[in-house]
Amino acid sequence: MYRKQVRRRRATLVALVVLALVLISTHISEGEDGPLHSVTDTIASVLSPIEEGASRALKPARDLVNWFDETFEARGQNDELQVEVSELREQVSLLQREVDLRDEIGEVGSLDGTDGFEEVAAQIIGRSSATYLAKLDIDKGASAGLARDDPVVVGEGLIGRVSDVTGGGATVTLISGADSSVTARVLEDGPTGSLAPIVGEPGTLLFDVIASDKEVRGGSMLVTASFTDGELTGLFPQGIPVGEVTSARATDRAVGQRIEVEPYADLANLPETVFVLTGGPS
């Protein structure tokens, strides 16, 4: 009897481990339209309305917990905010100069490249507990016009892109997510490069400058940069604020500088509503 139980236990464990490994390997090797992805999308479609309901029902409890957290935090933020206001004033003046410059050369009529995009407001209904995965579920999907790789923003700036879409919901990978990369450039007239996350430090991004000997200084502002290289195009429209350089120090390596950037949006405390920029200029 006892041996039978042990055999059954071992058989169940081995079966589950094998099944999990098969799922992982199939999920990685098959294409986006493979059968396993279809099954996942179906499960996500079923779960999405339930998640939405649970998110709404639990909102008062979340608000209560966050109220305590924010009240304590707000006391210590006054001085920081005053410094931030003066920095923002400088950035506004920088941006205004850039607008004037662009108008002069007749390049683009507005500061950012989001003209022609439609803003779709979406509620966050779920989030991963692993901060390095940094995935969100939102309550709008293909039926609201969302498509894969659409940029997602909040008031402060870019927070991520749509990485998966079903009919009534979508998954957003934040810019702090392990497989995220954002092409950005330093204002004003600074170098262009790629922003990548650091696993374990969700509030910091690394800016890897692409072929430039221009020096980057602390406090510089980064915005998204678009590019076209043959059939390759950047994921984001240009000009969406991303973050501020918090540290730029020289390294021994050929890379030149290690540039750390703090995103403008507080990715740990996102608002309930985010905006997806969908469509794009025709």
Place this chain on the structure above:
Amino acid sequence: MIITSPIFARLAGLVVVAVLLELSFFSRIPMLGTVPAVLPVVVVVLGLLGGAVIGASSGFGAGLLVDAALGGILGVTSLALMAAGYLAGRWRETYDIVSTLVPPILTGVLTGVASMTMLAIHLTLGIDASISVLAVREPIAQALMGGLLATGLFPLTKWILRPALVDDVRRRSGRRPAPSMLGTP
């Protein structure tokens, strides 16, 4: 644990509710530089109450739901939660829970193990990003919060599954619990 259809329904309900709570509530309350992970806590508690098979199966099911909901790689969370659930179940089958401190401590440790396992699997599969030593802060913080959550969740889950727990059935019927077959307490 005696598995009947109503008990199976309760187990499934617990797992689904835990998944929804994790996605819609706990993962949106930042604490200690991360967020509390309630799912490993529930899986470990189920393992402690039901044994290795129940722990591993509920971990597998919960992981599948989370991966599907968040568009992750199917099977990764399952593998991590399964390990935690199975280890908790093996503890229950080998030793008696002699103190009220055992469930929270064990749950905390195994929550940290689950979190670390998931990070290790993702690193093995390839993460295209720099990795800071601070990455270990998340499993440690989640372990601490998991231990705290278990102080409430263990008695609650035990109460929900009470009709199926062998020791409780024996106690209620006035019989003394039989000595463990799998080891000395």
